[in-house]
Amino acid sequence: MNSTENLVKRLPNDIGGLPADRIQQIDHELLPWEKRCHALADVLDFHKIINTEEKRRGVEQLGGEMVGKLTYYERWIVAFAFILFQKAILTPDELAQKMKEVESRYSRSTL
Amino acid sequence: METHDHDHPDVHQKSAAEPAPRYYEIMETAVRELLVEKKLVGPGEISRQIEVLDSRTPALGAKVVARAWVDPEFRARLLANGRTACESEFGISFYDDTKLIVLENTDKIHNLIVCTLCSCYPRPVLGLPPDWYKAKPYRARAVREPRAVLAEFGTDIPEDVEIRVSDSTAMVRYLVLPQRPVGTENFTEEQLAEIVTRDAMIGVVRVNLENRSTP
Numbered sequence: 173m174n175s176t177e178n179l180v181k182r183l184p185n186d187i188g189g190l191p192a193d194r195i196q197q198i199d200h201e202l203l204p205w206e207k208r209c210h211a212l213a214d215v216l217d218f219h220k221i222i223n224t225e226e227k228r229r230g231v232e233q234l235g236g237e238m239v240g241k242l243t244y245y246e247r248w249i250v251a252f253a254f255i256l257f258q259k260a261i262l263t264p265d266e267l268a269q270k271m272k273e274v275e276s277r278y279s280r281s282t283l
Numbered sequence: 284m285e286t287h288d289h290d291h292p293d294v295h296q297k298s299a300a301e302p303a304p305r306y307y308e309i310m311e312t313a314v315r316e317l318l319v320e321k322k323l324v325g326p327g328e329i330s331r332q333i334e335v336l337d338s339r340t341p342a343l344g345a346k347v348v349a350r351a352w353v354d355p356e357f358r359a360r361l362l363a364n365g366r367t368a369c370e371s372e373f374g375i376s377f378y379d380d381t382k383l384i385v386l387e388n389t390d391k392i393h394n395l396i397v398c399t400l401c402s403c404y405p406r407p408v409l410g411l412p413p414d415w416y417k418a419k420p421y422r423a424r425a426v427r428e429p430r431a432v433l434a435e436f437g438t439d440i441p442e443d444v445e446i447r448v449s450d451s452t453a454m455v456r457y458l459v460l461p462q463r464p465v466g467t468e469n470f471t472e473e474q475l476a477e478i479v480t481r482d483a484m485i486g487v488v489r490v491n492l493e494n495r496s497t498p
Contacts, residue, residue, distance in 0.1 A: 188399025188450065192423035195435045199413040205308040210411065211332035212315055214378065215324055224379070224453035228401045244402070244417055246307040252314055262317055270313035278304055 184239040185232045206245040213248060222255050230255045335378055339410040341481035344458060347373060347408060348484065349475035351385075352463045361385050365458060369408060377407045386449060387460045388486070393440050395433070395448045395486035396457040397425040403451035405458045409481060416485065426450060436487040459486040466492055 182190075202210070216222040222230070230251030231239065239247060256262040304312070318324040347369055351358040361368040365383030369375040377383070383405055386394035398404065399422050404412040415421050425432050429446045433439070440446055449457045461483040467475060482488045 185400045187419055187423045188397075189427045190419075190423040192420040195415055195420045195424070195432060196418075197413075197415050197436070198418070199415065202411070203308075205304070205311050207333055207336065208315065208329055209311050211329045211336060212311070212318075212324075214332050214336075215328050216318075217379065219323060221318075221323060224403070228453060231401070242307075244414075245311075249307055249311045249314065253310060256314070261321070261323065262314070266317060267310070267313055270317050271309050274304075274309050274312045274316070278309075 179236075183232050184234075184236045185228065202245075209245045209249050212252070216252065221259075221261065222252060226255060227251060332378075335376075336406075336411065339406060339408070341409050341479075341484065342476070343373070343375060343410075344405070344408040344481070344484045345476040345479035347375075347458075348460060348479045349472045351460055352475055353472050358387075358460070361460070362387055375407055379406060381405075381407070381454055381456045383408070383456055383458060384449070385458050385460050386447070386486075388462045388489075390462075391444060393433075393444050393446050393486065394457075394459045395425060395429050395446060396451060396459060397422060397448060398451040399423070399426055400450075400452075403453060403456060405456040405484075408458060409484060413481070433487060436482065438488050459484050461486075461490045464490050464492055 213222070213224075213227060216227075217224060227248065231247045233254070234242070234247060234251060238250070242250065253262070253267055257264055257267075315324070315329060319326050347361065350372070351361050357368065357372065360372075362385055365385040366377050366381075368385075369383065370377065381403075386396070388394055396405075398416075402412055402417040404416065406412075421432065426448050429448050430440060433446070451457055461479065463475070464478070467478070470478075478490055478492060480488065480490065483490045
């Protein structure tokens with residue numbers, strides 16, 4: 173099997189049955205923003221804006237590199253942004269503007 | 284304080300000691316605020332859902348398990364329809380609108396739950412999953428070599444006991460009903476609930492009396 177064929181047959185989330193390392197029984201208390209991100213996921217589901225399966229697929233569509241390098245909730249929030257763009261609920265410009273605004277709010281408050 | 288804090292006093296609390304937010308946290312705040320501005324999400328909804336998330340812990344699942352151990356009729360209802368039994372008899376709301384299948388461990392069958400594709404988990408009854416449940420080693424290996432995985436949790440399942448691994452989905456979630464340990468015949472329902480751990484309801488360990496929480 174050539175390497176590109178394998179990419180098609182195994183999307184980034186499809187790891188069931190693959191060889192992997194020993195299990196490290198790790199856990200962490202969610203950071204406040206991570207918990208807000210989780211609550212946001214639930215609320216988006218309640219309002220039928222993004223359901224669980226769309227979220228899972230959205231994460232998968234980030235591609236192997238992002239799935240591998242971003243943390244769990246980093247993947248979620250980026251996937252939400254992309255899905256909201258696809259659904260024309262948000263535009264990339266709008267989000268970029270708002271992020272700039274949020275960031276400046278913080279940098280002002282720490283002066 | 285800026286106007287932002289008036290809009291979401293309950294979601295966002297700042298303090299001088301708090302480090303500047305990173306890129307992804309800024310993105311989270313921006314997405315949330317845009318959705319509220321567009322009135323797609325109510326201003327207090329996120330904080331209300333955080334309260335719901337905080338109210339769900341493995342202690343809830345442990346109560347369900349203990350009831351099933353002492354009440355055979357409840358156990359039958361729980362095995363027939365996990366969600367309905369939890370909703371109607373414990374008032375546990377299934378806020379994520381998932382089906383719950385309860386898998387009973389016996390002398391012949393040991394159940395283990397996993398979500399190979401992501402991190403689906405019986406959140407209404409157990410709260411949020413631990414990080415190892417969401418990480419590659421567990422997701423990849425649980426379905427292929429469950430005995431080796433169980434051994435890493437210190438759980439040795441005899442060869443004549445069948446191990447069944449159930450792979451969760453967005454709509455269908457599982458909860459393991461562990462075996463009641465020998466030596467608990469005189470325990471009250473509350474005492475039984477104290478020895479049931481999260482990991483036992485995932486199926487990676489058995490319930491044993493050493494798990495009993497000390498007061």
